[in-house]
Amino acid sequence: MNNTTKWKIEGKEFDSRLMIGSALYPSPKIMEDAIKASGSQIVTVALRRQAAGESGDNPFWELIKELDITVLPNTAGCHTAKEAITTAMMAREVFGTNWIKLEVIGNQYNLQPDPFALVEATNVLIKEGFRVFPYMTDDLVLAHKLADVGCTTLMPWGSPIGSGRGLMNPYNLKTIRQQFPELQLIVDAGIGKPSDAIEAMELGFDGVLLNSAVALAQEPVVMAEAFKHAIYAGRLSYEAGVMQKRDMASPSTPTVGTPFWHQFK
Amino acid sequence: MTISVNGELKIFETQTLTVQKLLEEMNFGSGIAVALNEEFVLRATYKETNINEGDRLDILSPVQGG
Numbered sequence: 001m002n003n004t005t006k007w008k009i010e011g012k013e014f015d016s017r018l019m020i021g022s023a024l025y026p027s028p029k030i031m032e033d034a035i036k037a038s039g040s041q042i043v044t045v046a047l048r049r050q051a052a053g054e055s056g057d058n059p060f061w062e063l064i065k066e067l068d069i070t071v072l073p074n075t076a077g078c079h080t081a082k083e084a085i086t087t088a089m090m091a092r093e094v095f096g097t098n099w100i101k102l103e104v105i106g107n108q109y110n111l112q113p114d115p116f117a118l119v120e121a122t123n124v125l126i127k128e129g130f131r132v133f134p135y136m137t138d139d140l141v142l143a144h145k146l147a148d149v150g151c152t153t154l155m156p157w158g159s160p161i162g163s164g165r166g167l168m169n170p171y172n173l174k175t176i177r178q179q180f181p182e183l184q185l186i187v188d189a190g191i192g193k194p195s196d197a198i199e200a201m202e203l204g205f206d207g208v209l210l211n212s213a214v215a216l217a218q219e220p221v222v223m224a225e226a227f228k229h230a231i232y233a234g235r236l237s238y239e240a241g242v243m244q245k246r247d248m249a250s251p252s253t254p255t256v257g258t259p260f261w262h263q264f265k
Numbered sequence: 266m267t268i269s270v271n272g273e274l275k276i277f278e279t280q281t282l283t284v285q286k287l288l289e290e291m292n293f294g295s296g297i298a299v300a301l302n303e304e305f306v307l308r309a310t311y312k313e314t315n316i317n318e319g320d321r322l323d324i325l326s327p328v329q330g331g
Binding site: 049095 | 270271272291292293294296297298299300303304305307308323324325326327328329330331
């Protein structure tokens with residue numbers, strides 16, 4: 001079991017088990033402050049078309065670089081394996097990292113990943129030297145297929161991106177955890193509040209990736225700090241081992257020496 | 266020749282054009298990545314990568330992401 005002080009994932013070591021997105025914040029300043037408050041050392045970024053003539057510095061990218069954190073580029077918006085592979089290669093050149101959060105969307109309504117295209121793209125990218133963080137559904141067989149092609153990290157969703165619905169199917173997540181004790185598992189997407197993150201960590205997940213839950217909070221910086229503590233608490237809870245539930249009450253105060261009041265028979 | 270740059274049609278008064286030349290003419294800066302007809306183009310090959318009539322170029326740069 002990993003200890004709470006350090007987290008090793010894909011060849012790097014971190015203090016925080018929170019991975020945070022850089023989108024949807026009310027302002028760049030709030031994004032910067034929220035990232036700092038979260039304690040996260042891994043931030044997701046993306047690529048989009050640049051307008052011609054924007055030859056100067058990219059303020060967003062300059063800000064992220066100044067934070068001196070690890071970036072995890074994504075392939076958001078890709079709908080085919082080919083699109084995702086090309087985007088990953090472009091991201092590797094621009095961001096200077098072989099890490100890629102691989103998203104291949106299969107359904108526009110709930111942004112559900114396409115499991116077939118995901119495995120296809122993962123297979124190619126791992127052979128190209130990428131460290132793939134696949135955004136996936138909580139499907140056990142898909143987890144097997146991704147592990148078979150070489151993934152050492154899996155990122156099943158809690159619920160659809162940006163929905164804030166928490167963990168829709170804790171049983172599936174728990175099963176993946178049980179079946180893949182050697183892999184790094186991260187709940188990615190759907191986290192709405194800190195207690196959702198705690199639930200994920202108490203299931204034994206190694207980390208949580210979220211964005212909207214912080215960026216869309218009324219006070220993003222405060223919420224970022226709330227998640228920092230939640231994920232730490234959830235990890236400690238998992239390592240400590242939660243007590244077994246019981247059907248009957250059991251007094252915590254000693255019963256020996258109970259004085260004069262009523263005794264149940 | 267007419268080519269598509271980031272989804273917009275552009276006309277160039279030349280018969281020979283490379284990725285490098287196009288980026289310079291359109292004043293694209295550093296910190297970008299290029300795909301030609303949805304295939305990634307290594308930065309080191311911009312000078313020798315020719316663009317032909319009807320090609321589609323995507324020029325991407327970092328943005329916020331989740």
